[in-house]
Amino acid sequence: MGSVGAKEVPQLIGPDGRRIDGRQLDELRPLRIVAGALHRADGSAFVEWGANKVMAAVYGPREVHPRHLQQNNKAIVQCRYNMAAFSVDERKRPGLDRRSQEISKVIAEAFESVIFAEEYPRTSIDIYIEVLQANAGTRCAGLVAASVALADAGIPMVDLLPAVAVGKIGGQIALDLRKEEDNFGEADLPMALVPQSGRLVLLQMEGHMNREELSRSLDLGVVGCRKIYDVMKQALRDRYSVTPAAPAPSVPTEAPA
Ligand code: ADP
Numbered sequence: 362m363g364s365v366g367a368k369e370v371p372q373l374i375g376p377d378g379r380r381i382d383g384r385q386l387d388e389l390r391p392l393r394i395v396a397g398a399l400h401r402a403d404g405s406a407f408v409e410w411g412a413n414k415v416m417a418a419v420y421g422p423r424e425v426h427p428r429h430l431q432q433n434n435k436a437i438v439q440c441r442y443n444m445a446a447f448s449v450d451e452r453k454r455p456g457l458d459r460r461s462q463e464i465s466k467v468i469a470e471a472f473e474s475v476i477f478a479e480e481y482p483r484t485s486i487d488i489y490i491e492v493l494q495a496n497a498g499t500r501c502a503g504l505v506a507a508s509v510a511l512a513d514a515g516i517p518m519v520d521l522l523p524a525v526a527v528g529k530i531g532g533q534i535a536l537d538l539r540k541e542e543d544n545f546g547e548a549d550l551p552m553a554l555v556p557q558s559g560r561l562v563l564l565q566m567e568g569h570m571n572r573e574e575l576s577r578s579l580d581l582g583v584v585g586c587r588k589i590y591d592v593m594k595q596a597l598r599d600r601y602s603v604t605p606a607a608p609a610p611s612v613p614t615e616a617p618a
Contacts, residue, residue, distance in 0.1 A: 380539075388536065396509050396597050404515070413492070415490060436480075436486050438476055442468060529568065530542045537585060
């Protein structure tokens with residue numbers, strides 16, 4: 362443990378170059394995605410990513426509420442990102458705070474740029490993201506979950522949107538920050554990518570990086586997003602691939618003597 366003033370700062374990169382959870386700098390946390398996890402939503406997905414657990418549900422295209430938001434030439438995309446009170450160490454005050462509102466807005470805008478909204482005028486596509494357990498990178502986990510949920514709902518999109526946060530920890534650029542790295546690192550850079558075109562549709566930054574570090578972070582994030590994209594596609598394949606029915610077990614027609 363190092364220390365800055367009175368605050369104890371954990372050593373984020375060990376002498377072997379590995380991070381506190383043993384990962385290499387360019388390594389993602391384990392990611393598992395289940396498409397279609399909820400029955401009542403039009404589309405849904407559950408994401409476990411490191412210690413993050415996030416559920417996304419999509420409804421629509423459906424009637425717009427409130428009505429005055431309706432647009433005659435396209436669907437509107439609404440998103441509500443919410444962190445459960447029990448999702449963090451110290452109970453979070455329930456309800457939409459400024460952070461949740463900001464995250465909801467940037468996620469809705471990211472999806473607006475890939476959904477073919479003009480195909481569904483006067484409707485709303487509603488995305489609900491519930492963070493059940495948080496360990497940094499929840500807006501990215503929410504984007505990934507919502508993206509699979511939108512595909513599960515059959516909403517036409519240019520592409521899925523993989524997302525990941527890159528950051529600077531202990532002076533090094535690292536992929537997919539966990540909580541301690543987010544808290545004690547020098548910078549945090551969440552991003553979302555349209556894989557086919559390479560276009561970024563979400564890019565935020567907290568902290569400081571120089572131009573060269575930013576450029577390396579973007580490269581590392583794009584590589585990370587492409588790996589996440591593969592897991593997203595596999596989750597949809599698992600949901601929709603038809604496996605041949607197993608032969609019915611034979612049942613004896615007569616009671617054994
Ligand atoms: P992200 O989750 O997208 O990385 P932030 O960088 O704002 O977003 O948050 C980093 C982490 O800090 C969250 O994933 C969560 O673990 C924690 N956190 C955020 N808001 C709160 C809060 N109100 N109370 C406790 N922990 C929080």
